[in-house]
Each structure stands twice: as C-alpha cells, then as structure tokens.
Amino acid sequence: MQKKKPTLQDVATKANVSTATVSRCLNAPDKVRTEVQQKINQAIDELGYVPDGAARALASRRTNTVGVIVPTIDNSIFSKALQYLQTGLNKANYTLLLTNNSFSEEIELREVQTLLSRGIDGIVMVGAQHHPEIYKAINRYQIPIVNLWIYDPDSEYSCIGFDHIKAGKQITTHLLELGHESFGVISGTRENNDRAEERFKGLKQQLDEAGITLEDDRVIDCRFSVENGSKSFHKLLDRHPDITAVICGNDVLAIGALHGAQERGIRVPEDLSITGFDNIEILPFLKPSLTTINSPSRRMGEKAADYILQQIKDKTNIIERIELEAELIVRETTGPAPKR
C-alpha cells in the first residue's frame, strides 16, 4: 500500500504557508511572490501532490471540461472535427469528455444528464434535434451549448455548420445538369438525424423544381453501412431498372452502392451515377473514385472550441450562428446520363 495521497493542506504545511496561498499559487501564480512560489512548487514535487478534481470542482463550480456528444465515434468524419475541437480546448487547458448517443434521443438525454451531473463547463452536440428535456436540463446548469454540423439562421441555440438543405440541392443540381431524370436515394437513417433529413428535403425540393417526382419506393432508409448500401442498391434497381442516378446519404452507403453496381455489371458512371456525402479519406482511391460533398470538419471543430471557450471566459451565453461551406467534389462516379 502506498501512503495516503497528499492534499493541499500537506503542501501548505510543508511549505509553511496557508492553504489559500498554495491554492493561489496553483490558480493565479502572479498573486504570489516568486520566492514563495518556488517553496510551494518544491513541496508539491516532493510530495507528488496532484489536485483533487472533485474537490476543486465542488469549491470553484468549474471543471475545466467540455462535454461532447456525437452520434457515433465509428465515423472518421466526426473524429476529424473532434480532433481539432480537442486541440483547441487543450490549448486553453480544457479537457474534452466524449460520449456517443447511438442515434437515439433517449440515450443522448441520459448521456447529457451524466455529463451535467459530473460537471462540465460547456457542451457540444451534433445536429439541432434533441430530446426536449435536454435543453431544459442544460439550461438549468447555465452552461454554453453549441450544436455542431448544422446551420440554421433562426436557430434558438448556437450552431456551427453548414446548410444541409443547400447541400442536398447542390448534389442534385450536379446530377440534373448531367441530364439525369430517373433517381434513386439511399438516405441512411433519417430518424433522429436532422442532417440526413434536411439533405433529403433539399434534394427532393430540387427534383420537384425540375419537375421530377420522387416516389416513395425510390427512397430507402437504412443504417449507415457498406453492406446496407449494397443491399439497398439492389432493391432500388429491382424496383426501377431505369434509374440512372443514386444519391447516397453518406460515403459508406455510396461505397456499398458502388459495389452493388459492380455486382450487377452496371458501369459507373457510364450507365449510372452515384454520389456520397462526407468525403472520407478513402474515396479518391476507389475505382472509380467517388463524387461527394466535403464537410468542413476541421473548421467546425476549431470554431466550436473557440466559441465555447469564449463563452466560458466571458461568462456569457451569446447565441452565434456560424455558416460554413460544404463543397461539392466531383470525381469519377458521376457522369452524363446515358442516352435512352
């Protein structure tokens, strides 16, 4: 057994000062004489003292941590944003606490409550659609909150991201311009996923404007996986062999669709075009490489860190709505619609 963990008091005794001075030395060194600081730091080293986070949090009402909830960590697109978020927070001596909601509002609520109860100074979530209790709970704690990955000029809460309706329209326009008229959509899970839902809304609007009706059986909802992408592709083409363009909810589904096309001997893009969403790393290396939309992950992460830190520092809760651009990246899976 080790000896008991040293406390602030032990350090104070050893350095012959009061606990208050040690505390100051740790939190506001400029308020303590250099000479005293040295004495204290030496005592800290000798004792191997490490502050107790719980006690500190209880006394100061701050934890120097920010909670983040993403739908799933099994997605490199979130991890990229998280990485920059974390880097930003670390610079300011803040720690990131990460959990995932598995695309469920109930789980998300529970996770938020855990985080709040543990104590966090700010919270970052993905999307704007959350369990109503979540906002209540967060408001009770008066901490800044930001919804990532979306942009809504009328949002009641701060958001940093891009306009998914616009993005959905963007990719559809690209296909319309190539002359496509018969569409299929593998949307991914739209339930509890406002991003996917809005992208879908956008593409549907754009098709409507072009005078193209998207019947329900040309749309397939499924969980995001390569396998589901492939299966759904087959389902779509069984129903509508005339489809020439398949819009996928994300890149993973699109990879599956591409595989499905190859299984059927459908040439991409000569016979049929496929689009993804997110721009994951592997896309340029696929054959054919995948047309997609790039999410500004890095900037979302950076801006989120800046925003949260600013709010914490100023003890304010100013709503900011930051729009970033999502960019269409045309590669080899999209081409002119085949002649009839």
Add this chain to the structure above:
Amino acid sequence: MQKKKPTLQDVATKANVSTATVSRCLNAPDKVRTEVQQKINQAIDELGYVPDGAARALASRRTNTVGVIVPTIDNSIFSKALQYLQTGLNKANYTLLLTNNSFSEEIELREVQTLLSRGIDGIVMVGAQHHPEIYKAINRYQIPIVNLWIYDPDSEYSCIGFDHIKAGKQITTHLLELGHESFGVISGTRENNDRAEERFKGLKQQLDEAGITLEDDRVIDCRFSVENGSKSFHKLLDRHPDITAVICGNDVLAIGALHGAQERGIRVPEDLSITGFDNIEILPFLKPSLTTINSPSRRMGEKAADYILQQIKDKTNIIERIELEAELIVRETTGPAPKR
C-alpha cells in the same frame, strides 16, 4: 435567470426527512421505507433535483466513471471495442470517459493525469507500452487498470487481447505457404506502438525461420493513411521490383498499397499479394477483397468492461491476462507466388 439548482438539502426539507435519508434513498433504496422513498422521489421530481457529481465524488471517493485512452478515435476498429466496453459499463451505471493520445507517450501521460485528477474508478489503455510515469501515477490512485489489445503472459499489469507476434507469424506463414519469397513491408508507425512493433517482430521471425532475410530497405514506416500506403508501395517497388508479397500494418495502408498496385498495372493477386490487418468493414467490398487478420474487438470491449467492474466491485486489483484469438481471413488479395 433560472432559480438556483436544488440541492440534497432542498429535497430533504421538502420531503421532511434528513439529508442522510435522501442520500440513502438514492444510493441504497432498500434501506429506506417504501413510503418515505415515494415522498422523496416526489420531492426530487418536483424540484428537478440532479445530484452534484463533484460533491458526490468528493464525499464518497468514487466517481462511477472509467477512463479510456485510445491512440486515435479515427479508427473504426477501436470504436467497435469501445462501443461494447461502453455498453458493459453503462449496464452497471458507469460512464466511460474517452480521450486519445495521438500515438504520443507524452500526450498520454497528460491525459492520464487529467483523468486521474478528475477522478476515475478504473482505467483502460491500448497496448502495454506507456510512459513510465503513467504507471506510477495510476498506482498512486490505487485503481484497477487494464491494457487492451495485447496479450502478454508475463505482463505486470492486466491485459486483454491477442498475441501480436503470433498474428504477425500467422499472416507471414500464409504467404510463405503460397510460395512467396520476396517480401515488402509497410509497417505503419511502430514508434510508441507496441502492437505494430510486435507484429513486425513476428513476421520477421517467421521469415528468418524460412531462411528469408528482410533487408531494412524492404520495410517502410509511415503514419496510417491510405495515401501513405500508396506512396510506400511505390517506394518499395521502385527499390525492389521483384517483390511479390506486401504485408501492411493495417487495412488502411493495405488499401493504399492496393491502389498503388493498380496504378502500376500490377495485378493482385496474380503478380503480387497484399495483406492488411484489423478487418475493417469495407474490405469484403473492395475489388479484389482484402486478406487480413480479424481483431476480436467486440470481445475485448466486453471483457474489459467485465474485468474493470469486477475489480471495482471487489475493491481488488487482481492481475488477469486474457488471451483472445485473432483470426486470419483469406480473401482475394493473396494468391500463389507468380512463377519466375
């Protein structure tokens, strides 16, 4: 402004009991009369009371959280294990606190210190190789610790995983049996990554036994990315055009290598075989599909949860070393060595 957050005391007052009773009602309900419980729960609901984690941690010396540090969250292979770990912990009402070390021992040390200082009841790390201060720091807190993703029968600390030397041998044996004699290796980063290092050791041993020398210029270290896989592949084949088998440190690198081969017009597996490691979801859908080794991610996650919870419950710190099997999955990127 909302009214101030209610405390245990508020609940006690409202329910006309002492704070001790409320506390018991929350932590050991069977010690409180059902009638009183109802009264208390009603008060809790009406006030919207949520326990303060910091206060609870300070008073009880427990946090009901487990810290986990993975090299990077940008890897679906870790996320799968994490998912099952999280599920296991949640069942026992524990929360998972996740951070990443970016493959750096220094960052890992800092993250560990943050976690310890915040308060965690157990810690899970990946691999056995850590900053020496890490073990010291953890020991000081007397909490259970488990190293995931590795198996070492002589390990000083608990570990759950598989034998990477064996895995490295396994994949090499497969290629040797196919008649390959000229090898190249894209190992990925081996620095601060004992798993990659041991896999490399294993494959080298196996080649040695077969009387094949692996010169240094047949081995390339690089960060794990598709692009690096492709670049490294070209470098290898520029140096040694006779190479017929390329062993990659993980699947992502292997995908890059596969791409490199296609760029060079090298047929896989007719002219050259490629192997990966991890068995990520996309592999079966590649063309050709990738031969790899499957990591028992799910079982690692589950077992880690079981182990940690058990140790916390029993207040023990019994060292366990659990070996799981990593399985060779032969697909289309490996075939007989071409005839000279």
Add this chain to the structure above:
DNA sequence: TAATTTAATGTAAGCGCTTACATATTAGTA
C-alpha cells in the same frame, strides 16, 4: 513623518454530498 494605497498572505466559511455513529422505532423472543 503620517496617511493612504497597493500587494501579499492568512483565516475560515462553505461547496453538496456521504457515512460513522447515535437515537428512535418496531418486531421478535422468553
């Protein structure tokens, strides 16, 4: 030199909970 600021440190009251111990209540036993 005395009065007034300013800077450095100490004192001590909590932060919101848990828990050992004391006390009150009820059930069980002879």
Add this chain to the structure above:
DNA sequence: TACTAATATGTAAGCGCTTACATTAAATTA
C-alpha cells in the same frame, strides 16, 4: 411484559478545495 435484536432515521463531521474578507507588510504620496 420486559428485554433483545433488527430496522429506520437523524446528527454531524468531514471529503479537499476555493475565495470573500481580514490582516499585515511594503510602497507611495502629501
């Protein structure tokens, strides 16, 4: 019925910090 054992609740002392306020020492000013 009186006594013991078991059960339920209350009392109050911390857990290890931060911080408002008090105190003291040093610097500045008139």
